[in-house]
Amino acid sequence: MxxxxxxxxxxxxxxxxxxxxxxxxxxxxxxxxxxxxxxxxxxxxxxGTLAVGIVIGALFAWASGSHKRAQTRREKKGQERKIRTLERENQTLKTETERLAAPVEEQKSLPPAA
Structure with missing residues (x-):
């Protein structure tokens, strides 16, 4: 570039x-x-006139993109919120899996009943 x-x-x-x-x-x-x-x-x-025209054009281009930038920010915040929710759910499921798997592990370690 x-x-x-x-x-x-x-x-x-x-x-x-x-x-x-x-x-x-x-x-x-x-x-x-x-x-x-x-x-x-x-x-x-x-x-100088050319430079002023370029600056004004750049400002208009920047201003016209503000809607798209705001939309992207909202989408990013929504995605971050969804990621946090999924991470919490994942952690909850891991904890629940570990809790349910613990009795099975204990049964395997016990000697067989006579």
Missing amino acids: KLIRRLIGLPLAVVAIVFAVANRDMVTVELWPFPWTATLPLYLLSL
């Missing part, structure tokens, strides 16, 4: 660096409804 990440990540990093070097010109960005303006390099605007 690390190899795949490097094989994909390295060319993307090279493309981003080449893009940044080629687009160093300053641009002025006006945020229309607000009276704010910002002057920054074009590559920073482009790559």
Whole structure:
């Protein structure tokens, strides 16, 4: 998996660096409804917008999986509860088996009646 990440990540990093070097010109960005303006390099605007989009997409993907994660947690708790119940039942059956087997063992060890 690390190899795949490097094989994909390295060319993307090279493309981003080449893009940044080629687009160093300053641009002025006006945020229309607000009276704010910002002057920054074009590559920073482009790559920054891309990064913000990736983060927002990741947040939406994480939020959309919350139902499945909650369902998995509930199932896991139910399975753990069932395991505990079965372990208690198993222990009870072992104890009962040992209790019932004890008289049989005692009869085997007694000498035969004459």
